[in-house]
Structures are given as C-alpha cells and as structure tokens.
Amino acid sequence: MRVIATLQVDLDRTPIGTQSRLETPMRGVPVLRRTIDRLRQCKHLEGIYVICPDGQHDRCAALLANTDAKLIRFQGAVPGWARLVELGRKWALDGWRGGLGGTTHFDEYVYSVYLPPMLDASKADHVLCVSPAAALVDPQLVDDLIAHKEKNGPESRIAFAITPPGLSGLLMAEGLVREVAEKNIPVGWIFSYKPDSPKKDIMLEAPCMETPLAVRYASGRLVADTHRAIERMEAALNELGEANAEKVCRWLIERENNTIEPFPREIEIELTTNDPYPDCELKPRAGTIAPR
Numbered sequence: 452m453r454v455i456a457t458l459q460v461d462l463d464r465t466p467i468g469t470q471s472r473l474e475t476p477m478r479g480v481p482v483l484r485r486t487i488d489r490l491r492q493c494k495h496l497e498g499i500y501v502i503c504p505d506g507q508h509d510r511c512a513a514l515l516a517n518t519d520a521k522l523i524r525f526q527g528a529v530p531g532w533a534r535l536v537e538l539g540r541k542w543a544l545d546g547w548r549g550g551l552g553g554t555t556h557f558d559e560y561v562y563s564v565y566l567p568p569m570l571d572a573s574k575a576d577h578v579l580c581v582s583p584a585a586a587l588v589d590p591q592l593v594d595d596l597i598a599h600k601e602k603n604g605p606e607s608r609i610a611f612a613i614t615p616p617g618l619s620g621l622l623m624a625e626g627l628v629r630e631v632a633e634k635n636i637p638v639g640w641i642f643s644y645k646p647d648s649p650k651k652d653i654m655l656e657a658p659c660m661e662t663p664l665a666v667r668y669a670s671g672r673l674v675a676d677t678h679r680a681i682e683r684m685e686a687a688l689n690e691l692g693e694a695n696a697e698k699v700c701r702w703l704i705e706r707e708n709n710t711i712e713p714f715p716r717e718i719e720i721e722l723t724t725n726d727p728y729p730d731c732e733l734k735p736r737a738g739t740i741a742p743r
Contacts (some may be wrong), residue, residue, distance in 0.1 A: 452495075452576060452597065453573075453574065453575040453576050454497060454576075454577040454578070455496065455497055455569065455575040455577075455578060457579070457580050457581070458582070458583040459560050459562055459580075460502065460511055461503070462474055462510050465559075466533065466559040466560055467540055467676060472584065472676060473583055473675075475675070477675060477685060477688070478685065482583075482675045483501075483511075483583050486585050487501075487514075488518075489587070489588050489590055490593070491519070491520075493590045494594050495593075496579065496593070497573070498575070500520070500523060501520050502522075502523045503525065504526075505524045521573075530563075536554050536559060536639075539551035539558075540558065540559055545672050546616070546670055547616055550639075552643075554637070554639050555638075555639040555642050557580065557611070557642075558637040559582065560581070561621060563631040563634075563635065563637070564635055566580075566632055567628065567632050575625070577600070577622060577623065578628050579596070580620055580621045580622075580638075581620035582620075582674050584674045586675050586684060587673045587688075587699060588617065588620070589696035589699075591695060592612060592618060592662075592695075593620060595612075596620070596660055599660040600624075603657050607658055609621070610622040610659075611658060611659060613654060613659065613662060614662060614696060614700070615670055615671050615672065615703060616672050616673060617674040618700075619696070662696075666696050666697055668704070669700035669703040669704050669707075683703075687703075724742050
C-alpha cells in the first residue's frame, strides 16, 4: 500500500460555513501547521498533499514552510452538494455521523472531485483524508488505521474508526476514490442507509477499525472550526499536552460529566411583531407594531 494524506484547505471559510481559523495560532502554532506536524509523525504515510484555491496559494505556502507537505492549486468549483452537507452537519457537530440526511463528518472535508489529481501526482493507491483543522489528530491512530486496511486486503476499499471528529481520518482505495469522484457524490453515501439495498450497518463490518471504549463513546468536536471546539482543544492541550486519542477521549468524557459550558449549544431567536406579554407591567414597553 502507498498511502498519502490529503487536506482540503480554505483559509477563508470552513465547509460548515464558519470563519476559517487555519491561520490562527493554537499554543503558538497555526492550526493548519499543527495538523501537518502531527501527520508528519505517522510512520506509514508516503506524503502529505494540501489542496487549496488558486488565490490562497501564497498564504498556504507560508503555513507549510519548512515541511515536506506538497501544495496543489485547485481551480474547480465546489461541489453542488456541499451546501447541503453544511446545513445537515450543523445538527451533529460533536459526532462523526448523525447529521440530517445521513451526513457524516467525512463529508465536511472530503470533496471527492479534488482527490484524483493528488493520486495522479503521487502515484499512490490509497488516500487518507484528514480535516486541515484537526490539530489533535493522533498519528498512532492513523498508522493503526492503515494497518487495519492492509490486514483486510484489497477487497476492502475503505477503512475508518469511530472517534470524535478530528482524531483520525477516512482511508479510501484508489478505485473507490475515482468512483465517488466520477459520480460527484459525498462520501457519506457509503455510510448511509439505502432502503432499496438494505444491509448491515458499516460500523459492524470489516472497514470499521476497533478502538478503545473511551475513543468509541466520547463525543466532542476536535476540529478547530467553531469557537466552542477551539476552546475545548486548547483546554485539552493545556491540561494534557500532546496526548494520544485515548487520553483525550477520557478527558472529554470526564469534562462532559463534570463541566457546565458557559453557553448553550444552540440559541434560537424569534423575530416577531406579536407581543407575547400584552399585560406585562414592566416599563418601558415598545409601542404596538402592526403584524407583518
């Protein structure tokens, strides 16, 4: 197996619609650079390929300076289904799947049409897709995932692990990469339930690598693309240092059981001309506004 890691980068906007923090320092190191540095510790990767929009090449190159990561410009359009993934994933950011329409964390950072040029450039036969904002990605977990895929043989075209978003990646064989690119579909299609061809959940099949219980059952986004996730990741680094996935996940479980977040996960604001408390004595009150 010849495996390369690929990172789909946008320095302005994230796939979930938030402002990109890839250039923002996390404990003194930009988020993208921290992700690259952790991937460079993997023993079974033959290269790291970063793809970015043409207009961001110089900014991205500065972040990758003095690394062996290879930068590729991409001038194609973002897939039409990316907006649907953005909307669907907002309801399940802390889990690897569970978004509306069966969307998964992998759909966020794997635009299949971007991958064939990297295969062509590297002559690799497998692609490991990793979020560029996964600043806590575990090198050992990645190496284990590659070993798991190799153990399952060529008949298995995919390998993944059930982890909180940001600790590992999605490993795909060349044939599958080119298939989903040709069809221009999100990779979550592989994981979704299809009524016309029902089968066992892929979590119970060979492609799913077994992980420690803490890793399997912890929840919490570890991708530096939301304010809450960044606070969580910085707290983990401050308390644990450069810990492995199992330690981080045990920390997540303890934090969830013992910590009250300063703000709710979701805030719903309703703008209306209706006065829900017409008899309230609190003053001053706004004047009556005609319904519209």
